Amino acid sequence: MNQAQLQQRAAAIRLAVFDVDGVLTDGRLYFMPDGTEFKSFNTLDGHGIKMLINSGVEVAIISGRQSPLVERRAANLGIRHLIQGREDKLNALDELRQSVRVELEEIAFLGDDLPDLPVMRRVGLGLAVANADAFVRQHAHGVTAASGGAGAAREFCEFIMRAQGTLNAAQAAYL
Numbered sequence: 001m002n003q004a005q006l007q008q009r010a011a012a013i014r015l016a017v018f019d020v021d022g023v024l025t026d027g028r029l030y031f032m033p034d035g036t037e038f039k040s041f042n043t044l045d046g047h048g049i050k051m052l053i054n055s056g057v058e059v060a061i062i063s064g065r066q067s068p069l070v071e072r073r074a075a076n077l078g079i080r081h082l083i084q085g086r087e088d089k090l091n092a093l094d095e096l097r098q099s100v101r102v103e104l105e106e107i108a109f110l111g112d113d114l115p116d117l118p119v120m121r122r123v124g125l126g127l128a129v130a131n132a133d134a135f136v137r138q139h140a141h142g143v144t145a146a147s148g149g150a151g152a153a154r155e156f157c158e159f160i161m162r163a164q165g166t167l168n169a170a171q172a173a174y175l
Contacts, residue, residue, distance in 0.1 A: 001141050009125040009141065010163035014106040016052055017093070017119070018153060020063040020070050022112035023129055026149030039069050040149065048154030049077050055166040058100055062092045064115055090118045110156045112136065112148050127156060 021027055024045060030038045053059050060081035061074055067084065074082045081100065086092040097107070105124035109116070112132040120126030120140050128140035129148040137143050146152040161167035 006125065006142050006159075007163045009105070010108065010160045012106055012124060013057060013108045013160050013164070015058045015060060015096075015100050015102045015108070016157065016160060017060045017062055017096070017107060017109045017123075018049075018156075019089075019109075019111040019113075019116050020061060020067075021065060022132070022148040023110050024061075024073070024149065024153055026147070027112065027131075037067060037069065039067070039073075041073055042149055042151060042153070044151055045149075045153035045157075046073075046077055048157035049079065051167075051170045052157040052161060053078050055161050055164065055170060057160060057164075058102075060096055060100070062086060062089050062096070062119070064089065087115060089115055090122065093119050093122070108156070108160060110144070110153060111140075125160075 018024055024041055025039045049059055059079050061079055062083045063070060064087050070084060081096055083092045104122055107123040108125035109119050109123045110127050111120050112129045113136060114133060117136055117139060126141045128137045128143050129152040130144050131147040144152040144155045146155045158167055161170060
């Protein structure tokens with residue numbers, strides 16, 4: 001899909017959905033000796049998500065894993081729609097769609113691995129992060145330049161905002 005087609009799809013987005021591991025994080029899972037888990041999130045990605053929300057686009061997370069850290073991160077960023085522990089992300093998306101009341105072509109999704117592919121291919125704009133599985137990159141609508149956990153989410157947010165004409169105003173607020 002060419003850049004103009006991607007931008008046209010991004011202009012229609014009302015809901016942006018993110019996977020977590022490998023997208024909002026670098027995909028590594030860290031476990032302490034006592035079994036507790038920790039994750040590393042990118043602050044640039046987080047601010048991009050906040051800007052996207054402030055621009056009027058709803059944001060959601062659908063993750064196959066369950067983690068209280070993701071709950072905390074979603075709350076910190078103001079993400080109101082959080083679905084965790086769902087291997088079948090397509091069914092989770094259908095539930096989310098009904099809750100938010102958006103059409104498939106109004107949804108963007110950013111993912112990295114095979115469980116994300118059914119959602120990526122169904123929504124209006126399905127992107128893979130640069131370090132996603134090769135098969136996933138091949139079948140996504142497009143691929144970010146940045147890797148998961150290293151700016152891909154920010155790039156995704158800014159791409160949508162640029163297509164919708166809201167990015168310049170969001171950035172100008174800091175001048």
